[in-house]
Amino acid sequence: MRPVTRIDPNLPVGAYQTYQITRRRDTTVRAVCEQVACQAWRNGWDSVIDERTELGTAQAAYIRTQSRRTFREMRTEQGLTVFRFESGQRCFADHQTVPELYLVRDGDWRGNPTGRKRTHSRAADWVEDFGENQLRLVENQRKG
Template sequence: MIRADRELLAPGAYQTYSITSPRDTTLRAACEQVDCVAWRHGWQSAIDEATELGRTQAAYIRTQSRRTFREQRTSEGLTVFVFEPGQRCFADHRTRPEIYLVRDGDWRENPTGRSRQHQRAADWVEDFGEHQLRLVEQQKKG
């Protein structure tokens, strides 16, 4: 917001921080990235080993899934695999990528043409915080 008692500085006096997502683009994502409920709390899979599909699923879980689980049997004859929290579930999660951009200038223009893209959100946040501290220091100096 521009206050009436202050003049708007030249675009070169500003730095713009933005987070955007490309349209129509998704990436495969880990459970932790999408805050998967199964990853957070664990989950159970009930398998009917009386069927061919059930035997195949149970064999995969026991020998190839590389996940931590306990087995239980129900009175109906199902095998229940109980998976601990904090491990990848069996879903194929998708997420939209985020672009963490910092560029010179403001909404009017980028006079230098300089911009940089951070690879991680934490780096963008750190950069933004350091920039805010520099602004506070400059304001104190006058």
């Protein structure tokens, strides 16, 4: 394993803040298509159904009456029904993902002297916090 090369900090550990995005290894949650970059959600998809079977009849009835999705219905020469779904809508798969944790803590790699840490519930809040911190650093640098 390669050793970590770090520049020696100019300030005490308490003068720093660490922003980190991490995941818990053993935790999964249900996710929507957009969160997992689902190809069906992104590009749309076709469901080809054989309505001559009991399963196909039930699937087609569900799509037409209960799915609450936008589609066009077509027939193939073989007598199959094709439901063409537009992109940007939830597919029929149950997706799962490992949620990201958006952390901010006092200190740096040397430790957290105050023990203070925050977890943002949304990525956008973490990004906003990070951006505001960067602006404070630039302001302080200008002041000297």
